[in-house]
Amino acid sequence: MSISEKKQAWQDTVVAKNIAKAPERKPEFRTTSGIEMERCFTPTFEGYEGYEEKLGFPGQYPFTRGVQPTMYRGRFWTMRQYAGFGTAKESNERYKYLLQAGQTGLSVAFDLPTQMGYDSDAAMAAGEVGKVGVAIDSLADMEVLFDGIPLDQVSTSMTINSTAAILLAMYIAVAEKQGVSADKISGTIQNDILKEYMARGTYIYPPRESMRIITDIFAYCKDCVPKWNTISISGYHIREAGSSAVQEVAFTLADGIAYVDAAIKAGLSVDEFAPRLAFFFNAHNNLLEEVAKFRAARRMWAKIMKERFGAKDPRSMMLRFHTQTAGCTLTAQQPDNNIMRVTIQALAAVLGGTQSLHTNSRDEALALPTEDSVRIALRTQQVIAYESGAADSIDPLAGSFLVESLTDQIEQAAFDYIEKIDRLGGAVEAISRGFQQKEIQDSAYAYQRAIETDEMIIVGVNRFTIQNEPQPELLKIKEEVEIAQKKALTDMKAKRDSAKVQEALKALEAAARGTDNLMPPILQAVKTYATLGEIADVLRGVFGVHRETVVL
Template identity: 85%
Template sequence: MSISENKQAWQETVVKKNLAKAPERQESFRTSSDLEVERCFAPDFEYPQYDEQLGFPGQYPFTRGVQPTMYRGRFWTMRQYAGFGTAAESNERYKYLLSAGQTGLSIAFDLPTQMGYDSDAAMARGEVGKVGVAVDSLADMEVLFDGIPLDKVSTSMTINSTASILLAMYIAVAEKQGVSPAQISGTIQNDILKEYMARGTYIYPPKESMRIITDIFAYCKDNVPKWNTISISGYHIREAGSSAVQEVAFTLADGIAYVDAAIKAGLDVDQFAPRLAFFFNSHNNLLEEVAKFRAARRMWAKIMKDRFKAKDPRSMMLRFHTQTAGCTLTAQQPDNNIMRVTLQALAAVLGGTQSLHTNSRDEALALPTEDSVRIALRTQQVIAYESGVADSADPLAGSFLVESLTDQIEKEATAYIERIDALGGAVEAISRGFQQKEIQDSAYAYQRSIEKNETIIVGVNKFTVAEKAPEGLLKVKEEVELSQKAALAKMKGQRDDAKVEATLKALAGAAQGTDNLMPFILDAVKSYATLGEIANVLREVFGVHRETVVL
C-alpha cells in the first residue's frame, strides 16, 4: 500500500476509534489566513521506510506521537512544579496555580523529605522547606491537599528514595476524602538509578532500592491502576551536564533495567509497562530537542517490542513529561530566561510531550515569585492557544534536518546502550562509574566551551550589562523550620504510639522477608508513623548506599 492509502486506513480505523472516545477540540483547524491544517501531514510520494521509521501518530513505532489526534484532542497537561515551606504555604500556591489555569499538580519536596529525614533530625537542620515542601507524616499530607479533590486532579510527585512512603500518604489522604485508590491518578518519579549517577538523593543500596520499586509496580497494578508507577528521568542526567544523546541513552538504559527487574520479580511485561512514564529535559537547541524526543519514542517502541516481546501497543508507548532546563537559566539578566524557557517549551510541544513544566525567570536566584510563576504558566498557554503548533501532530516531520537528527540521535544512543549492556546493564555500569564519567566529561567540555567563548550565553559571556542586585525574591523564612518541628512534636503527642510501634515492627519483618512492602508502609503511614521512622526501619534492614567516586 502507498503512504496515502495507509494514511486513509489509519484515519478510518485508529483515528475513528479514538474520536468516538475523545472528540477533537473543534470541528476544523485553520490558519489565520483560513487555510486548512490537517490532522497529520504525510508525504504523497515514495518515502523509504516510512512505515517502519515514522508511521502515523498513535501507531508503532510512535515516532510521530503516542495519540492519534495529539493536541487536537486536548492540550498537554500544564503541570507547574511547586512546593516550598510548610504544607499550608504550598497548599495556597497549588490553589493559586489551579485557579490560574494549571491542569495538574507537581509536588516539590524539601531535601530532608527526599532523603528520608524528619524535620527534627540533625541532618535536616537548615534545609527544612527550602527547596520544596516539608512532609513529615500523613498529617502534613492532609494539609497539603486540603480542599483539592484528588479524584479530579492528577498529581506528579518528584520523589525517589522515599517514593513508596509518599505514595502511601497520598493514597491515605485520598481515602480520607472518600476517594478510592482505583480513582486517583498521577505519577511518582520513583527512579532511583539516575540518583546514583546524577543527583544523589539515594538512601538504600541498588538491589534493595530495586525491590521497593518492583513492589510498587506490583501493588499499583492491583490496587492503583491509574497511577504511573515510575517516571524514568533523563531530566537530572541532563542537568548534571550530559548531552542530548547521553540523556536519551542513559534514560532508556535505566528503563531497560527497571523492566528487567520487574520481569524477574514475576510480573508480565504487559501488566506493568503501560504505566511506565518518562521525564525529559528541554534545552535551547530547538531542533535537536525535537529530534531527541522523536528518537526516544521510536527507540523505546523497538526496545519493548523486540527485546521484551511486549504485545500490548500501550507497553511500547513512551509517554513523557518535560521540564524546561534549569541549568540554562542565568542569574545575569534574568528576564532573558523568559525567552529561553519559551524556546524550550516550544521544543517540548513540537516533540509531542504529554505534560510540561515551564521554569520561572528568577529560579537561578531563588524560589519563584507568584508573578514569575504566572509568566511561566502563561508561556505554555500562549503556545497552546495562539501559536498554532498544536493543531497538527508532529508538525516538523519530513524536515530533512529534523529527520536526520532523529536518526543520528537514535544511532548514537543505541551505541551507548550496547556499551552499557556489555558492562552488564545499567546497575552494573553505574557501580563501575561508567555513566557518571561520561556525564562529567560532557559537562566539563561544555563549561570549557563557554569559558573559551565558543558557546555564547547571552548576558553571561556576551552582551553583558551592569546590573543592580535583584529585589523582591522569594525566600523561605527560618521560622518555617521551627513551626514544622513544633507541628511534628504536637502530632507525635497525639498519636497512638503502641500502634505506630506495631506497624513499624511489622514493616521490619516484611523487609527481612519477601512480602510486598507497600501494604506494610501504608499501615505505618495510617498510624501516623513519620517518614523518618519508616525510612529508618528500612535503613536498619537494607543498609545505606555509599557513592562510587569517579575521577
Template identity: 90%
Template sequence: MGISEAKKGWQENTVAKNLAKAPERKADFRTTSDIEMERCFTPDFELPGYEDTLGFPGHYPFTRGVQPTMYRGRFWTMRQYAGFGTAKESNERYKYLLQAGQTGLSVAFDLPTQMGYDSDAGMSRGEVGKVGVAIDSLADMEVLFDGIPLDKVSTSMTINSTAAILLAMYIAVAEKQGVSSDKISGTIQNDILKEYMARGTYIYPPKPSMRIITDIFAYCKDHVPKWNTISISGYHIREAGSSAVQEVAFTLADGIAYVDAAIKAGLDVDEFAPRLAFFFNAHNNLLEEVAKFRAARRMWAKIMKERFKAKNPKSLMLRFHTQTAGCTLTAQQPDNNIMRVTIQALAAVLGGTQSLHTNSRDEALALPTEDSVRIALRTQQVIAYESGVADSIDPLAGSFLVESLTDQIEKAAFDYIDKIDSLGGAVEAISQGFQQKEIQDSAFAYQRAIETDDLIIVGVNKFSIQEPPPAGLLKVKEEVEIFQKKALAEVKTKRDNDKVKAALKKLEETAKGTDNLMPHILEAVKAYATLGEIADVFREVFGKHRETVVL
C-alpha cells in the same frame, strides 16, 4: 501499501475510534489565512520505509506521537512544579496555580523529605522547606491537599528514595476524602538509578532500592491502576551536564533495568509497562531537542517490542513529561530566561510531550515568585492557544534536518545502550562509574566551551550589562523549621504510639523477608508513623549506599 492508502486506513480506523471516544477541540483547524491544517501531514510521494521509521500518530513506532489526535484532542497537561515551606503555604500556591489555569499538580519536596529525614533530625537543620515542601507525616499530607479533590486532579510527585512512603500518604489522604485508590491518578518519579549517577538523593543500596520499586509496580497494578508507578528521568542526567544523546541513552538504559527487574520479580511485562512514564529535559537547541524526543519514542517502542516481546500497544508507548532546563537559567539578566524557557517549551510541544513544566525567570536566584510562576504558565498557554503549533501533529516531520537528527540521535544512543549492556546493564555500569564519567566529561566540555566563548550565553559571556542587585525574591523564612518541628512533636504526642511501634515492627519483619512492602508502609503511614521513622527501618535492614568515586 502506499502512504496515502495507509493514511486513509489510519484515519478510518484508529482516528475514527479515537474520535468516537473523545472529539477534537474544534471541528476545523485553519491558519489566519484560512488555510486548512490537516490532522497529520504526510509525503505526497512514496517514501521507502516510511511506516517503519515514521508511521502515524498512535501507531508503532510512535515517532510521530503516542495518541492518534495528539493536541487536536486536548493540550498537554500544564503541570507547574511547586512546593516550599510548610504544607499550608504549598497548598495555597497549588490553589493559586489551579485558579490560573494549571491542569495538574507537581509537588516539590524539601531535601530532608527526599532523603528520608524528619524535620527534627540533625541532618535536616537549615534545609527544612527550602527547596520544596516539608512532609513529616500523614498530617502534613492532609494539609498539603486540603480542599483539592484527588479524584479530579492528577498529581505528580518528584520523589525517589522515599517514593513508596509518599505514595502511601497520598493514598491515605484520598481515602480520608472518600476517594478509593483505584480512582486517583498521577505519577511518582521513583527513579533511583539516576540518583546514583546524577543527583545524589539515594538512601539504600541499589538492590533493595530496586525491590521497593518493583513492590510499588506490583501493588499499584492491583490497587492503584491509574497511577504511573515510575517516571524514568533523563531530566537530572541532563542537568548534571550530559548531552542530548547521553540523556536519551542513559534514561532508556535505566528503563531497561527497571523492566528487567520487574520481570525477574515475576511480573508480566504487559501488566506493568503501560504505566511506565518518562521525564525529559528541554534544552536550548530547539531542533536537536525536537529530534531527541522523536528518537526516544521510536527507540523505546523498538526496545519493548523486540527486546521484551511486549504485545500490548500501550506497553510500547513512551509517554513523557518535560521540564525546561533549569541549568540554562542565568542569574544575570534573569528576564532573558523568559525567552529561553519559551524556546525550550516550544521544543517540548513540537516533540510531542504529554505534560510540561515551564521554569520561572528567577529560579537561578531563588524560589519563584507568584508573578514569575504566572509568566511561566502563560508561556505554555500562549503556545497552546495562539501559536498554531498544536493544530497539526508532528509538524516538523519530513524536514531533512529534523529527520537526520532523529536518526543520528537514535543510532548514537543505541551505541551507548550496547556499551552499557556489555558492562552488565545499567546497575552494574553505574557501580563501575561509566555513566558518571561520561556525564562529567560532557559537562566539562560544555563549561569549557562557554569559558572560551565557543558557546555564547547571552548576558553572561556576551551582551552583559551592569545590573543592580536582584529585588523582590521569594525567601523561605527560618520560622518554617521551628513551625515544622512543633507540628511534628504534636503529631507524636497525639498518635497511638503503641500502634506505631507495632506497624514499624511488622514493616521491619517484612523488609527482612520477601513479601510486598507497600501494604505495611500504608499501615504505618495511617498510624501516623513519620517518614523518618519508616526510612530508618529500611536503613537498619537494607543499609546505606556509599557513592561510587569517579576520577
C-alpha cells in the same frame, strides 16, 4: 498500499475510533489565512523510503510521530507547574492559586530532608526544612498539603525517589480520608533511583534493595492503584548534571531496561506493568535537536519493548513523557532573558509531542519563584497552546531533512551507548563502575569550557552583559518555617497512638527482612501517623545505606 492510502485507512479506523470516544477541540483547524491544517501531514510523493518503519502514523508503532492518534487536537498536554516550599499550608495555597490560574495538574516539590528520609527535627535536616520544596513529616502534613483539593479530579506528579513508597502511601491515605478509593486516583511518582546514583544524589539504600522497593510498587499499584504511573524514568536530572542530548536518551532508556528486567525477574509479565511506565525529559536550548531527541526516544523505546522484551500490548511500547524546561540553562544574570529561553524550550517539548509540561520561572537561578514569575511561566504554555498554532497539526516538523537526520543520528548514537552498557552488565552494574557518571562529567566539562572560551555564547553571561544590573524581588523562606514544622511534628507525635505506631513499624521490619510486598505495611504505618523518618529508619536498619561510587 501507498502512503496516502495507508493514511486514509489510519483515519478511517484508528482516528475515527479515538474521536468517537473523545472529539477533537474544533471541527476544523485553519491558519489565520484560512489554510486548512491537516491532522497529520505526510509525504506528497510515494518514494519516501522507509516511511512506515521509521515514522508511521500517530498512535501507532513505532510512535515516532506521537503516542495518541489525535495528540493536541484532542486535548492539550497537561500543564503542570512544579511547586512546593515551606510548610504544607503555604504549598497548599500555591497549588490552589495555580489551579485557579489554569494549571491542569499538580507537581509536588519536596524539601531535601523529605527526599532523603529525614524528619524535620533530625540533625541532618537542620537548615534545609522547606527550602527547596515542601516539608512532609507525616500523614498530618499530607492532609494539609491537599486540603480542599479533590484527589479524584486532579492528576498529581510527585518528584520523589528514595522515599517514593512512603509518599505514595500518604497520598493514598489522604485520598481515602476524602472518600476517594485508591483505584480512582491518578498521577505519577518519579521513583527512579538509578539516576540518583549517577546524577542527582538523593539515594538512601543500596541499588539491589532500592530496586526491590520499586518492583514492589509496580506490583501493588497494578492491582490496587491502576491509574497511577508507578515510575517516571528520568533523563531530566541526567541532563541537568551536564549530559548531552544523546546521553540523556541513552542513559534514561538503559535505566528503563533495568527496571523492566527487574520487574520481570520479580514475576511480573511485561504487559502487566509496562503500560504504566512514564518518562521525564529535559527540554534544552537547541530547539531542533530537542525535537529530534523526543522523536528518537519514542521510536527507540517502542523497538526495545517490542523486540527486546516481547511486549504485545501497544501501550507497553508507548513512551509517554513529562517535560521540564532546563533549569541548568537559567542564568542569574539578566533573569528576564530566561523567559525567552523557557519559551524556546517549551516549544521544543510541544513540537516533540510531550504529554505534560512544566515551564521554569525566570528567577529560579536565584531563588524559589515568586507568584508573578510562576504566572508568566504558566502563561508561556498557554500562549503556545492557544495562540501559536503549534498544536493544530501532529508532529509538524516531520519530513524536515534536518529533523529526520537528527532523529536518526540521535537514535543510532544512543543505541551505541546502550550496547556499551549491556556489555558492562546493564545499567546497575555500569553505574557501580562509574561509567555513566564519567561520561556525564566529561560532557559537563566540555560544555562549561565552551562557555568560558566564548565558543558558546550565553546572552547576558559572556556576551551582551550589563554592569550593576538591578536585583529582582525574590521569594525567601524564613527561619520560622523550620521552627513551626518541628513544633507541629512534636504536637502530632504527642497525639498519636504510640503503641500502634510501634506495632506497624515492627510489621514493616519483618516484611523488609522477608520477601513480602513492602507497600501494605508502609501504608499501614503511614495510617498510624508513623513519620517518614521513622519508616525510612526501619528500612535503613534492614537494608543499609549506599556509599557513592567515586569517579576520577
